[in-house]
Amino acid sequence: MRKPIIAGNWKMNKTIKEAVEFVNEIKGQVENTEVEVVLCAPATMLKDMKEAAKGSNVKIGAQNMHFEESGAFTGEIAPAMLKEIDVDYVIIGHSERRQYFAETDETVNKKVLKALEVEITPIMCCGETLEERESGKMEEVIKTQIFAGLKDVTAANIPNMVIAYEPIWAIGTGVTATSEQANDAVAFIRTLIKELYTEEVSESIQIQYGGSVKPANVEEIMNQTDIDGALVGGAALKADSFMELVNF
């Protein structure tokens, strides 16, 4: 059985104070949950969030990480810097990073490999644009992203990572993929993993759906056969709403 995983992606929002308050508000409420609860926040607040989350079931994630260990990369955060504060997860290759910060399948792959090496669980994102979907290229696009993103990732490491399927047209738009569209795409990703590795490996990886997930649609999405979780932006910004997602 794969463990359900609900991850908030706060993007460029919140202050340290707000972030710590959020963790303090939810940590008592997730004591007995069977769900993996993750908050992915801006780098400035990760250390304080980790401290606030100590001893609880709340896991903390970064939203990006460089693949080099150190050096002349102004503005970047090194893997060891996240490791130093014991960050649990890191989102890799979110579509906003690909779109606005020129991330490619190649850099995504390097970051995934690095995260696995330093034992921070990567949440590797993939997803097509509306144009790609409407022109029948969805599967081709996803296949390219998955094959390239997983290059040199060993079968043994697949259970140590998460994949998030996030159709770009559904992110922040209020337009959710139908649960059937989301499940079909996630099931397709599982067949790709099977092609690359084995059926057992394909059944072991947690795959999330992301894109306008909210309290009103989370249950239906989580009830799909192949979807193991959600990566959530807008609806993860308020503790009440986030807890409704966790309690789907």
Ligand code: PGA
């Ligand atoms: P959204 O964002 O839930 O606001 O659509 C999802 C994401 O970008 O991960």
